[in-house]
Amino acid sequence: MNNILNQYEDKKVIYMKYEQQIKKLIEFLIKEEGIEVHAIDSRVKEKDSLSRKLKKKGNKYNNLEEITDILGLRIITYFEDDVDRIAEILKKQFHLDEENSIDKRKKNDPSVFGYSSLHYILTLNELRASLPEYSNYKDLTFELQIRSILQHAWAEIEHDIGYKSKYEIPGEIRRDFSRIAGLLELADKEFIRLKDFLKGYAENVEKKIQNHSLDLEINKITLQEFLNKSSEVKEIREQILSDLKVAMESDIRLIENDIRVLKFFEINSIAELDSVINLNRDKIIEFGKEWMKEYDDDTIKIDASITLFYLYYVLVYQDYSIDYLTKYLEISSMSDVAYDEFIERFEELKREGFEL
Structure with a gap:
Protein backbone atom coordinates (compact mmCIF):
# COMPACT_ATOMS: atom_id res chain seq x y z
CA MET A 1 0.00 0.00 0.00
CA ASN A 2 2.78 2.44 0.89
CA ASN A 3 4.57 1.57 -2.33
CA ILE A 4 1.47 2.42 -4.39
CA LEU A 5 0.94 5.68 -2.51
CA ASN A 6 4.56 6.63 -3.18
CA GLN A 7 4.04 5.88 -6.88
CA TYR A 8 0.97 8.09 -6.76
CA GLU A 9 2.99 10.98 -5.31
CA ASP A 10 5.58 10.59 -8.06
CA LYS A 11 3.00 10.53 -10.87
CA LYS A 12 0.31 12.88 -9.61
CA VAL A 13 1.57 15.80 -11.69
CA ILE A 14 1.58 13.61 -14.81
CA TYR A 15 -2.00 12.58 -14.13
CA MET A 16 -3.02 16.19 -13.66
CA LYS A 17 -1.45 17.18 -16.98
CA TYR A 18 -3.09 14.17 -18.61
CA GLU A 19 -6.45 15.28 -17.18
CA GLN A 20 -6.24 18.58 -19.08
CA GLN A 21 -5.04 16.95 -22.30
CA ILE A 22 -7.62 14.21 -22.37
CA LYS A 23 -10.50 16.51 -21.43
CA LYS A 24 -9.65 18.89 -24.29
CA LEU A 25 -9.36 15.96 -26.68
CA ILE A 26 -12.75 14.51 -25.72
CA GLU A 27 -14.39 17.95 -25.93
CA PHE A 28 -12.96 18.33 -29.44
CA LEU A 29 -14.07 14.85 -30.59
CA ILE A 30 -17.64 15.42 -29.37
CA LYS A 31 -17.86 18.89 -30.89
CA GLU A 32 -16.57 17.56 -34.22
CA GLU A 33 -19.58 15.23 -34.36
CA GLY A 34 -21.97 18.12 -33.65
CA ILE A 35 -23.13 16.75 -30.29
CA GLU A 36 -24.05 19.24 -27.57
CA VAL A 37 -23.48 18.05 -24.00
CA HIS A 38 -24.44 19.53 -20.64
CA ALA A 39 -21.03 19.11 -19.03
CA ILE A 40 -17.70 17.28 -19.09
CA ASP A 41 -16.27 16.96 -15.59
CA SER A 42 -12.91 15.54 -14.59
CA ARG A 43 -10.83 14.88 -11.50
CA VAL A 44 -7.62 13.22 -10.35
CA LYS A 45 -8.25 11.05 -7.29
CA GLU A 46 -6.96 12.59 -4.07
CA LYS A 47 -4.40 10.70 -1.96
CA ASP A 48 -6.83 10.20 0.95
CA SER A 49 -9.42 8.73 -1.40
CA LEU A 50 -6.82 6.40 -2.92
CA SER A 51 -5.68 5.32 0.54
CA ARG A 52 -9.25 4.42 1.56
CA LYS A 53 -9.69 2.44 -1.64
CA LEU A 54 -6.49 0.47 -1.06
CA LYS A 55 -7.52 -0.38 2.51
CA LYS A 56 -10.95 -1.50 1.32
CA LYS A 57 -9.57 -3.68 -1.50
CA GLY A 58 -6.86 -5.35 0.60
CA ASN A 59 -4.08 -6.82 -1.55
CA LYS A 60 -5.93 -6.56 -4.87
CA TYR A 61 -3.45 -4.09 -6.41
CA ASN A 62 0.29 -4.56 -6.85
CA ASN A 63 1.10 -1.23 -8.46
CA LEU A 64 -0.50 2.11 -9.36
CA GLU A 65 -1.09 1.20 -13.05
CA GLU A 66 -3.57 -1.51 -12.02
CA ILE A 67 -5.88 1.13 -10.52
CA THR A 68 -8.04 2.32 -13.41
CA ASP A 69 -9.78 5.32 -11.87
CA ILE A 70 -6.89 7.54 -10.72
CA LEU A 71 -8.11 9.83 -13.49
CA GLY A 72 -11.86 10.01 -13.95
CA LEU A 73 -14.07 11.90 -16.38
CA ARG A 74 -17.83 12.19 -16.63
CA ILE A 75 -19.80 13.30 -19.67
CA ILE A 76 -23.38 14.43 -19.02
CA THR A 77 -25.51 14.50 -22.16
CA TYR A 78 -28.84 16.19 -22.73
CA PHE A 79 -30.34 13.12 -24.43
CA GLU A 80 -30.00 9.48 -23.51
CA ASP A 81 -29.33 8.33 -27.08
CA ASP A 82 -26.27 10.62 -27.20
CA VAL A 83 -24.67 8.36 -24.59
CA ASP A 84 -24.32 5.63 -27.20
CA ARG A 85 -23.29 8.07 -29.94
CA ILE A 86 -20.44 9.36 -27.79
CA ALA A 87 -19.48 5.84 -26.76
CA GLU A 88 -19.05 4.86 -30.42
CA ILE A 89 -16.87 7.92 -31.07
CA LEU A 90 -14.58 7.14 -28.15
CA LYS A 91 -14.28 3.44 -28.95
CA LYS A 92 -12.77 4.46 -32.29
CA GLN A 93 -10.32 6.89 -30.69
CA PHE A 94 -9.18 4.91 -27.63
CA HIS A 95 -8.42 1.36 -26.58
CA LEU A 96 -11.37 0.00 -24.59
CA ASP A 97 -10.72 -2.36 -21.69
CA GLU A 98 -13.85 -4.44 -22.24
CA GLU A 99 -13.24 -6.72 -19.26
CA ASN A 100 -13.34 -3.85 -16.78
CA SER A 101 -15.90 -1.67 -18.59
CA ILE A 102 -19.60 -2.02 -17.84
CA ASP A 103 -22.87 -0.62 -19.09
CA LYS A 104 -24.77 -0.20 -15.83
CA ARG A 105 -27.85 0.92 -17.75
CA LYS A 106 -28.38 -2.71 -18.76
CA LYS A 107 -28.35 -4.20 -15.30
CA ASN A 108 -31.03 -6.79 -14.72
CA ASP A 109 -31.12 -6.68 -10.94
CA PRO A 110 -34.65 -5.54 -10.01
CA SER A 111 -33.49 -4.80 -6.48
CA VAL A 112 -31.42 -1.85 -7.74
CA PHE A 113 -33.44 1.29 -8.31
CA GLY A 114 -33.16 3.67 -11.22
CA TYR A 115 -30.51 3.43 -13.87
CA SER A 116 -26.90 4.41 -14.07
CA SER A 117 -24.05 5.32 -16.38
CA LEU A 118 -22.05 3.69 -19.10
CA HIS A 119 -18.62 3.09 -17.53
CA TYR A 120 -15.59 2.73 -19.79
CA ILE A 121 -11.96 2.06 -18.90
CA LEU A 122 -9.84 3.58 -21.64
CA THR A 123 -6.23 4.05 -22.69
CA LEU A 124 -4.72 5.81 -25.67
CA ASN A 125 -4.66 3.73 -28.83
CA GLU A 126 -1.31 3.05 -30.50
CA LEU A 127 -1.69 5.79 -33.10
CA ARG A 128 -2.40 8.56 -30.61
CA ALA A 129 0.10 7.27 -28.04
CA SER A 130 2.80 7.58 -30.71
CA LEU A 131 2.24 11.34 -30.99
CA PRO A 132 4.80 13.46 -29.06
CA GLU A 133 2.14 15.32 -27.02
CA TYR A 134 0.75 12.03 -25.67
CA SER A 135 3.94 9.99 -25.27
CA ASN A 136 4.07 10.50 -21.48
CA TYR A 137 0.56 9.07 -21.05
CA LYS A 138 0.64 5.92 -23.20
CA ASP A 139 0.39 3.52 -20.22
CA LEU A 140 -2.15 5.50 -18.21
CA THR A 141 -5.75 4.36 -17.97
CA PHE A 142 -8.72 6.53 -17.09
CA GLU A 143 -12.33 5.87 -16.16
CA LEU A 144 -15.06 7.55 -18.18
CA GLN A 145 -18.73 7.71 -17.21
CA ILE A 146 -21.34 8.78 -19.75
CA ARG A 147 -24.90 9.47 -18.64
CA SER A 148 -27.86 11.63 -19.56
CA ILE A 149 -28.74 14.64 -17.46
CA LEU A 150 -31.77 12.80 -16.03
CA GLN A 151 -29.66 9.77 -15.21
CA HIS A 152 -27.25 12.15 -13.51
CA ALA A 153 -30.05 13.76 -11.52
CA TRP A 154 -31.21 10.36 -10.29
CA ALA A 155 -27.66 9.34 -9.32
CA GLU A 156 -27.07 12.58 -7.39
CA ILE A 157 -30.37 12.37 -5.51
CA GLU A 158 -29.92 8.65 -4.87
CA HIS A 159 -26.46 9.34 -3.46
CA ASP A 160 -27.81 12.10 -1.24
CA ILE A 161 -30.67 9.97 0.08
CA GLY A 162 -28.35 7.01 0.58
CA TYR A 163 -30.56 4.13 -0.63
CA LYS A 164 -29.51 1.96 -3.56
CA SER A 165 -31.23 -1.36 -2.88
CA LYS A 166 -34.85 -2.19 -2.28
CA TYR A 167 -33.74 -4.08 0.82
CA GLU A 168 -32.45 -0.85 2.38
CA ILE A 169 -35.65 1.11 1.78
CA PRO A 170 -38.64 1.06 4.15
CA GLY A 171 -41.40 -0.98 2.57
CA GLU A 172 -43.90 1.88 2.76
CA ILE A 173 -42.01 3.93 0.13
CA ARG A 174 -40.43 1.15 -1.96
CA ARG A 175 -43.14 1.53 -4.59
CA ASP A 176 -42.55 5.31 -4.71
CA PHE A 177 -38.87 4.79 -5.55
CA SER A 178 -39.77 2.43 -8.37
CA ARG A 179 -42.37 4.82 -9.77
CA ILE A 180 -39.97 7.80 -9.78
CA ALA A 181 -37.24 5.75 -11.45
CA GLY A 182 -39.73 4.66 -14.11
CA LEU A 183 -40.90 8.23 -14.70
CA LEU A 184 -37.34 9.44 -15.24
CA GLU A 185 -36.63 6.63 -17.67
CA LEU A 186 -39.85 7.44 -19.54
CA ALA A 187 -38.94 11.15 -19.60
CA ASP A 188 -35.56 10.33 -21.17
CA LYS A 189 -37.31 8.44 -23.96
CA GLU A 190 -39.91 11.19 -24.44
CA PHE A 191 -37.22 13.87 -24.80
CA ILE A 192 -35.61 11.78 -27.55
CA ARG A 193 -39.00 11.45 -29.26
CA LEU A 194 -39.52 15.24 -29.08
CA LYS A 195 -36.03 15.89 -30.43
CA ASP A 196 -36.63 13.55 -33.36
CA PHE A 197 -40.03 15.11 -34.03
CA LEU A 198 -38.59 18.65 -34.11
CA LYS A 199 -35.82 17.53 -36.44
CA GLY A 200 -38.36 16.01 -38.82
CA TYR A 201 -40.60 19.08 -38.48
CA ALA A 202 -37.71 21.39 -39.41
CA GLU A 203 -36.88 19.28 -42.46
CA ASN A 204 -40.52 19.36 -43.56
CA VAL A 205 -40.68 23.15 -43.08
CA GLU A 206 -37.54 23.58 -45.17
CA LYS A 207 -39.09 21.61 -48.04
CA LYS A 208 -42.35 23.56 -47.86
CA ILE A 209 -40.59 26.93 -47.95
CA GLN A 210 -38.41 25.81 -50.86
CA ASN A 211 -41.62 24.86 -52.69
CA HIS A 212 -43.18 28.20 -51.67
CA SER A 213 -45.87 26.42 -49.67
CA LEU A 214 -46.09 29.00 -46.91
CA ASP A 215 -49.28 28.11 -45.05
CA LEU A 216 -47.31 27.65 -41.84
CA GLU A 217 -47.81 29.07 -38.37
CA ILE A 218 -45.10 31.42 -37.21
CA ASN A 219 -42.78 29.83 -34.68
Whole structure:
Protein backbone atom coordinates (compact mmCIF):
# COMPACT_ATOMS: atom_id res chain seq x y z
CA MET A 1 0.00 0.00 0.00
CA ASN A 2 2.78 2.44 0.89
CA ASN A 3 4.57 1.57 -2.33
CA ILE A 4 1.47 2.42 -4.39
CA LEU A 5 0.94 5.68 -2.51
CA ASN A 6 4.56 6.63 -3.18
CA GLN A 7 4.04 5.88 -6.88
CA TYR A 8 0.97 8.09 -6.76
CA GLU A 9 2.99 10.98 -5.31
CA ASP A 10 5.58 10.59 -8.06
CA LYS A 11 3.00 10.53 -10.87
CA LYS A 12 0.31 12.88 -9.61
CA VAL A 13 1.57 15.80 -11.69
CA ILE A 14 1.58 13.61 -14.81
CA TYR A 15 -2.00 12.58 -14.13
CA MET A 16 -3.02 16.19 -13.66
CA LYS A 17 -1.45 17.18 -16.98
CA TYR A 18 -3.09 14.17 -18.61
CA GLU A 19 -6.45 15.28 -17.18
CA GLN A 20 -6.24 18.58 -19.08
CA GLN A 21 -5.04 16.95 -22.30
CA ILE A 22 -7.62 14.21 -22.37
CA LYS A 23 -10.50 16.51 -21.43
CA LYS A 24 -9.65 18.89 -24.29
CA LEU A 25 -9.36 15.96 -26.68
CA ILE A 26 -12.75 14.51 -25.72
CA GLU A 27 -14.39 17.95 -25.93
CA PHE A 28 -12.96 18.33 -29.44
CA LEU A 29 -14.07 14.85 -30.59
CA ILE A 30 -17.64 15.42 -29.37
CA LYS A 31 -17.86 18.89 -30.89
CA GLU A 32 -16.57 17.56 -34.22
CA GLU A 33 -19.58 15.23 -34.36
CA GLY A 34 -21.97 18.12 -33.65
CA ILE A 35 -23.13 16.75 -30.29
CA GLU A 36 -24.05 19.24 -27.57
CA VAL A 37 -23.48 18.05 -24.00
CA HIS A 38 -24.44 19.53 -20.64
CA ALA A 39 -21.03 19.11 -19.03
CA ILE A 40 -17.70 17.28 -19.09
CA ASP A 41 -16.27 16.96 -15.59
CA SER A 42 -12.91 15.54 -14.59
CA ARG A 43 -10.83 14.88 -11.50
CA VAL A 44 -7.62 13.22 -10.35
CA LYS A 45 -8.25 11.05 -7.29
CA GLU A 46 -6.96 12.59 -4.07
CA LYS A 47 -4.40 10.70 -1.96
CA ASP A 48 -6.83 10.20 0.95
CA SER A 49 -9.42 8.73 -1.40
CA LEU A 50 -6.82 6.40 -2.92
CA SER A 51 -5.68 5.32 0.54
CA ARG A 52 -9.25 4.42 1.56
CA LYS A 53 -9.69 2.44 -1.64
CA LEU A 54 -6.49 0.47 -1.06
CA LYS A 55 -7.52 -0.38 2.51
CA LYS A 56 -10.95 -1.50 1.32
CA LYS A 57 -9.57 -3.68 -1.50
CA GLY A 58 -6.86 -5.35 0.60
CA ASN A 59 -4.08 -6.82 -1.55
CA LYS A 60 -5.93 -6.56 -4.87
CA TYR A 61 -3.45 -4.09 -6.41
CA ASN A 62 0.29 -4.56 -6.85
CA ASN A 63 1.10 -1.23 -8.46
CA LEU A 64 -0.50 2.11 -9.36
CA GLU A 65 -1.09 1.20 -13.05
CA GLU A 66 -3.57 -1.51 -12.02
CA ILE A 67 -5.88 1.13 -10.52
CA THR A 68 -8.04 2.32 -13.41
CA ASP A 69 -9.78 5.32 -11.87
CA ILE A 70 -6.89 7.54 -10.72
CA LEU A 71 -8.11 9.83 -13.49
CA GLY A 72 -11.86 10.01 -13.95
CA LEU A 73 -14.07 11.90 -16.38
CA ARG A 74 -17.83 12.19 -16.63
CA ILE A 75 -19.80 13.30 -19.67
CA ILE A 76 -23.38 14.43 -19.02
CA THR A 77 -25.51 14.50 -22.16
CA TYR A 78 -28.84 16.19 -22.73
CA PHE A 79 -30.34 13.12 -24.43
CA GLU A 80 -30.00 9.48 -23.51
CA ASP A 81 -29.33 8.33 -27.08
CA ASP A 82 -26.27 10.62 -27.20
CA VAL A 83 -24.67 8.36 -24.59
CA ASP A 84 -24.32 5.63 -27.20
CA ARG A 85 -23.29 8.07 -29.94
CA ILE A 86 -20.44 9.36 -27.79
CA ALA A 87 -19.48 5.84 -26.76
CA GLU A 88 -19.05 4.86 -30.42
CA ILE A 89 -16.87 7.92 -31.07
CA LEU A 90 -14.58 7.14 -28.15
CA LYS A 91 -14.28 3.44 -28.95
CA LYS A 92 -12.77 4.46 -32.29
CA GLN A 93 -10.32 6.89 -30.69
CA PHE A 94 -9.18 4.91 -27.63
CA HIS A 95 -8.42 1.36 -26.58
CA LEU A 96 -11.37 0.00 -24.59
CA ASP A 97 -10.72 -2.36 -21.69
CA GLU A 98 -13.85 -4.44 -22.24
CA GLU A 99 -13.24 -6.72 -19.26
CA ASN A 100 -13.34 -3.85 -16.78
CA SER A 101 -15.90 -1.67 -18.59
CA ILE A 102 -19.60 -2.02 -17.84
CA ASP A 103 -22.87 -0.62 -19.09
CA LYS A 104 -24.77 -0.20 -15.83
CA ARG A 105 -27.85 0.92 -17.75
CA LYS A 106 -28.38 -2.71 -18.76
CA LYS A 107 -28.35 -4.20 -15.30
CA ASN A 108 -31.03 -6.79 -14.72
CA ASP A 109 -31.12 -6.68 -10.94
CA PRO A 110 -34.65 -5.54 -10.01
CA SER A 111 -33.49 -4.80 -6.48
CA VAL A 112 -31.42 -1.85 -7.74
CA PHE A 113 -33.44 1.29 -8.31
CA GLY A 114 -33.16 3.67 -11.22
CA TYR A 115 -30.51 3.43 -13.87
CA SER A 116 -26.90 4.41 -14.07
CA SER A 117 -24.05 5.32 -16.38
CA LEU A 118 -22.05 3.69 -19.10
CA HIS A 119 -18.62 3.09 -17.53
CA TYR A 120 -15.59 2.73 -19.79
CA ILE A 121 -11.96 2.06 -18.90
CA LEU A 122 -9.84 3.58 -21.64
CA THR A 123 -6.23 4.05 -22.69
CA LEU A 124 -4.72 5.81 -25.67
CA ASN A 125 -4.66 3.73 -28.83
CA GLU A 126 -1.31 3.05 -30.50
CA LEU A 127 -1.69 5.79 -33.10
CA ARG A 128 -2.40 8.56 -30.61
CA ALA A 129 0.10 7.27 -28.04
CA SER A 130 2.80 7.58 -30.71
CA LEU A 131 2.24 11.34 -30.99
CA PRO A 132 4.80 13.46 -29.06
CA GLU A 133 2.14 15.32 -27.02
CA TYR A 134 0.75 12.03 -25.67
CA SER A 135 3.94 9.99 -25.27
CA ASN A 136 4.07 10.50 -21.48
CA TYR A 137 0.56 9.07 -21.05
CA LYS A 138 0.64 5.92 -23.20
CA ASP A 139 0.39 3.52 -20.22
CA LEU A 140 -2.15 5.50 -18.21
CA THR A 141 -5.75 4.36 -17.97
CA PHE A 142 -8.72 6.53 -17.09
CA GLU A 143 -12.33 5.87 -16.16
CA LEU A 144 -15.06 7.55 -18.18
CA GLN A 145 -18.73 7.71 -17.21
CA ILE A 146 -21.34 8.78 -19.75
CA ARG A 147 -24.90 9.47 -18.64
CA SER A 148 -27.86 11.63 -19.56
CA ILE A 149 -28.74 14.64 -17.46
CA LEU A 150 -31.77 12.80 -16.03
CA GLN A 151 -29.66 9.77 -15.21
CA HIS A 152 -27.25 12.15 -13.51
CA ALA A 153 -30.05 13.76 -11.52
CA TRP A 154 -31.21 10.36 -10.29
CA ALA A 155 -27.66 9.34 -9.32
CA GLU A 156 -27.07 12.58 -7.39
CA ILE A 157 -30.37 12.37 -5.51
CA GLU A 158 -29.92 8.65 -4.87
CA HIS A 159 -26.46 9.34 -3.46
CA ASP A 160 -27.81 12.10 -1.24
CA ILE A 161 -30.67 9.97 0.08
CA GLY A 162 -28.35 7.01 0.58
CA TYR A 163 -30.56 4.13 -0.63
CA LYS A 164 -29.51 1.96 -3.56
CA SER A 165 -31.23 -1.36 -2.88
CA LYS A 166 -34.85 -2.19 -2.28
CA TYR A 167 -33.74 -4.08 0.82
CA GLU A 168 -32.45 -0.85 2.38
CA ILE A 169 -35.65 1.11 1.78
CA PRO A 170 -38.64 1.06 4.15
CA GLY A 171 -41.40 -0.98 2.57
CA GLU A 172 -43.90 1.88 2.76
CA ILE A 173 -42.01 3.93 0.13
CA ARG A 174 -40.43 1.15 -1.96
CA ARG A 175 -43.14 1.53 -4.59
CA ASP A 176 -42.55 5.31 -4.71
CA PHE A 177 -38.87 4.79 -5.55
CA SER A 178 -39.77 2.43 -8.37
CA ARG A 179 -42.37 4.82 -9.77
CA ILE A 180 -39.97 7.80 -9.78
CA ALA A 181 -37.24 5.75 -11.45
CA GLY A 182 -39.73 4.66 -14.11
CA LEU A 183 -40.90 8.23 -14.70
CA LEU A 184 -37.34 9.44 -15.24
CA GLU A 185 -36.63 6.63 -17.67
CA LEU A 186 -39.85 7.44 -19.54
CA ALA A 187 -38.94 11.15 -19.60
CA ASP A 188 -35.56 10.33 -21.17
CA LYS A 189 -37.31 8.44 -23.96
CA GLU A 190 -39.91 11.19 -24.44
CA PHE A 191 -37.22 13.87 -24.80
CA ILE A 192 -35.61 11.78 -27.55
CA ARG A 193 -39.00 11.45 -29.26
CA LEU A 194 -39.52 15.24 -29.08
CA LYS A 195 -36.03 15.89 -30.43
CA ASP A 196 -36.63 13.55 -33.36
CA PHE A 197 -40.03 15.11 -34.03
CA LEU A 198 -38.59 18.65 -34.11
CA LYS A 199 -35.82 17.53 -36.44
CA GLY A 200 -38.36 16.01 -38.82
CA TYR A 201 -40.60 19.08 -38.48
CA ALA A 202 -37.71 21.39 -39.41
CA GLU A 203 -36.88 19.28 -42.46
CA ASN A 204 -40.52 19.36 -43.56
CA VAL A 205 -40.68 23.15 -43.08
CA GLU A 206 -37.54 23.58 -45.17
CA LYS A 207 -39.09 21.61 -48.04
CA LYS A 208 -42.35 23.56 -47.86
CA ILE A 209 -40.59 26.93 -47.95
CA GLN A 210 -38.41 25.81 -50.86
CA ASN A 211 -41.62 24.86 -52.69
CA HIS A 212 -43.18 28.20 -51.67
CA SER A 213 -45.87 26.42 -49.67
CA LEU A 214 -46.09 29.00 -46.91
CA ASP A 215 -49.28 28.11 -45.05
CA LEU A 216 -47.31 27.65 -41.84
CA GLU A 217 -47.81 29.07 -38.37
CA ILE A 218 -45.10 31.42 -37.21
CA ASN A 219 -42.78 29.83 -34.68
CA LYS A 220 -39.04 29.67 -34.08
CA ILE A 221 -38.42 27.00 -36.72
CA THR A 222 -40.65 28.36 -39.49
CA LEU A 223 -39.55 31.98 -39.06
CA GLN A 224 -35.82 31.15 -38.97
CA GLU A 225 -36.17 28.92 -42.03
CA PHE A 226 -38.13 31.59 -43.89
CA LEU A 227 -35.53 34.28 -43.12
CA ASN A 228 -32.76 31.96 -44.28
CA LYS A 229 -34.43 30.74 -47.47
CA SER A 230 -36.54 33.64 -48.76
CA SER A 231 -34.89 35.30 -51.76
CA GLU A 232 -37.10 38.36 -51.23
CA VAL A 233 -35.86 38.81 -47.66
CA LYS A 234 -32.27 38.49 -48.86
CA GLU A 235 -32.70 40.94 -51.75
CA ILE A 236 -34.29 43.59 -49.53
CA ARG A 237 -31.49 43.21 -47.00
CA GLU A 238 -28.84 43.58 -49.70
CA GLN A 239 -30.56 46.66 -51.13
CA ILE A 240 -30.64 48.37 -47.73
CA LEU A 241 -26.96 47.62 -47.10
CA SER A 242 -25.71 48.15 -50.66
CA ASP A 243 -23.98 51.46 -49.85
CA LEU A 244 -22.70 50.46 -46.40
CA LYS A 245 -19.99 48.29 -44.94
CA VAL A 246 -21.37 46.84 -41.74
CA ALA A 247 -20.88 43.55 -39.93
CA MET A 248 -23.59 40.95 -40.54
CA GLU A 249 -24.47 38.50 -37.81
CA SER A 250 -27.36 36.20 -36.98
CA ASP A 251 -28.75 35.80 -33.48
CA ILE A 252 -31.39 33.10 -32.94
CA ARG A 253 -32.25 34.73 -29.60
CA LEU A 254 -33.92 37.56 -31.52
CA ILE A 255 -36.43 35.18 -33.07
CA GLU A 256 -38.56 35.07 -29.91
CA ASN A 257 -38.78 38.87 -29.99
CA ASP A 258 -39.72 38.83 -33.69
CA ILE A 259 -42.54 36.36 -33.07
CA ARG A 260 -43.95 38.61 -30.36
CA VAL A 261 -43.73 41.71 -32.58
CA LEU A 262 -45.32 39.97 -35.58
CA LYS A 263 -48.30 39.01 -33.40
CA PHE A 264 -48.55 42.67 -32.39
CA PHE A 265 -49.02 43.49 -36.09
CA GLU A 266 -51.51 40.57 -36.38
CA ILE A 267 -49.22 38.59 -38.70
CA ASN A 268 -49.72 34.97 -37.69
CA SER A 269 -48.50 32.85 -40.59
CA ILE A 270 -45.49 32.72 -42.90
CA ALA A 271 -47.83 33.27 -45.86
CA GLU A 272 -49.14 36.49 -44.28
CA LEU A 273 -45.59 37.65 -43.53
CA ASP A 274 -44.44 36.93 -47.08
CA SER A 275 -47.40 38.87 -48.46
CA VAL A 276 -46.78 41.90 -46.20
CA ILE A 277 -43.07 41.94 -47.10
CA ASN A 278 -43.79 41.81 -50.84
CA LEU A 279 -46.47 44.48 -50.54
CA ASN A 280 -44.08 46.84 -48.71
CA ARG A 281 -40.85 45.86 -50.47
CA ASP A 282 -39.90 49.30 -51.82
CA LYS A 283 -40.98 51.05 -48.62
CA ILE A 284 -38.81 48.77 -46.49
CA ILE A 285 -35.77 49.53 -48.65
CA GLU A 286 -36.50 53.27 -48.70
CA PHE A 287 -37.04 53.49 -44.95
CA GLY A 288 -33.98 51.31 -44.24
CA LYS A 289 -31.69 53.48 -46.36
CA GLU A 290 -33.05 56.65 -44.76
CA TRP A 291 -32.61 55.27 -41.24
CA MET A 292 -29.09 53.97 -41.92
CA LYS A 293 -27.86 57.44 -42.92
CA GLU A 294 -27.37 58.11 -39.21
CA TYR A 295 -24.69 55.43 -38.89
CA ASP A 296 -21.06 55.44 -39.98
CA ASP A 297 -19.63 52.39 -41.68
CA ASP A 298 -18.49 49.59 -39.35
CA THR A 299 -20.01 51.22 -36.25
CA ILE A 300 -22.81 48.69 -35.84
CA LYS A 301 -23.55 45.02 -36.33
CA ILE A 302 -26.61 44.21 -38.40
CA ASP A 303 -28.65 41.13 -37.66
CA ALA A 304 -29.65 38.94 -40.58
CA SER A 305 -33.32 39.76 -39.87
CA ILE A 306 -32.85 43.42 -40.84
CA THR A 307 -35.68 43.04 -43.38
CA LEU A 308 -38.12 42.43 -40.51
CA PHE A 309 -36.53 45.23 -38.50
CA TYR A 310 -37.45 47.84 -41.11
CA LEU A 311 -40.76 46.20 -41.99
CA TYR A 312 -41.85 46.94 -38.42
CA TYR A 313 -40.83 50.58 -38.78
CA VAL A 314 -42.71 50.92 -42.06
CA LEU A 315 -45.86 49.49 -40.51
CA VAL A 316 -45.59 51.85 -37.53
CA TYR A 317 -44.68 54.87 -39.68
CA GLN A 318 -47.63 54.40 -42.04
CA ASP A 319 -50.09 54.63 -39.14
CA TYR A 320 -47.88 56.85 -37.04
CA SER A 321 -48.82 58.23 -33.66
CA ILE A 322 -46.81 58.58 -30.48
CA ASP A 323 -49.09 56.05 -28.77
CA TYR A 324 -48.72 53.50 -31.59
CA LEU A 325 -44.92 53.87 -31.65
CA THR A 326 -44.80 53.62 -27.86
CA LYS A 327 -46.81 50.37 -27.88
CA TYR A 328 -44.50 48.92 -30.53
CA LEU A 329 -41.36 49.88 -28.58
CA GLU A 330 -42.78 48.32 -25.43
CA ILE A 331 -43.67 45.05 -27.16
CA SER A 332 -40.22 44.89 -28.79
CA SER A 333 -38.50 45.19 -25.39
CA MET A 334 -36.51 48.29 -26.35
CA SER A 335 -34.10 49.60 -23.72
CA ASP A 336 -34.96 52.94 -22.08
CA VAL A 337 -32.11 54.76 -23.86
CA ALA A 338 -32.98 53.35 -27.28
CA TYR A 339 -36.67 53.94 -26.52
CA ASP A 340 -36.17 57.72 -26.24
CA GLU A 341 -33.83 57.80 -29.23
CA PHE A 342 -36.31 55.99 -31.48
CA ILE A 343 -39.20 58.29 -30.57
CA GLU A 344 -36.99 61.31 -31.25
CA ARG A 345 -35.91 59.88 -34.61
CA PHE A 346 -39.46 59.12 -35.73
CA GLU A 347 -40.52 62.62 -34.74
CA GLU A 348 -37.59 64.06 -36.67
CA LEU A 349 -38.53 62.13 -39.82
CA LYS A 350 -42.08 63.41 -39.56
CA ARG A 351 -40.91 67.02 -39.12
CA GLU A 352 -38.66 66.68 -42.17
CA GLY A 353 -41.67 65.51 -44.18
CA PHE A 354 -40.30 62.05 -44.96
CA GLU A 355 -43.05 60.08 -46.74
CA LEU A 356 -43.41 56.47 -47.80
